[in-house]
Amino acid sequence: MEPHRHEVQIYYEDTDHSGLVYHANYLKYFERAREHLLGVDELVRLLDEDGIGFVVYKAELTYKKGAVFGDTIEIRTTADRASDFRLTFQQNVHRPRENGALLVEGRVEMVCVDRDGKLVPIPASVRDRL
DSSP states (O other): OEEEEEEEOOOGGGBBBBSBBTTTHHHHHHHHHHHHHHOOOHHHHHHIIIOOOEEEEEEEEOOOOOTTTTTTEEEEEEEOOOOSSSSEEEEEEGGGTTEEEEEEEEEEEEEEEEEEEEEOOHHHEEEHHO
């Protein structure tokens, strides 16, 4: 499967005192990329109508090189169904202006839960999208 690609513009507010993107911001960028991959409208519908949402179960990030103010980075995401209740997303950050240089490697595992926080199977609409 070809990775889903999501571009992110880096603003001054994204950086820390060293001039690099603050490490925790990559998790925000990953979240945005997953929302676009799964479809914002469908995620809203699942939550509003079915009471189903996704929560992060585990996240691993390996930082190789920092993005800086003014960069446009690309989040490349692939997804895999790890079980009936859990999805695994491989999310890597690349800098297109440097021949796609790899900046951050990420792996995020998410589980599907109902309004009470109990595990529920991944909805068919999400399985079909992936």
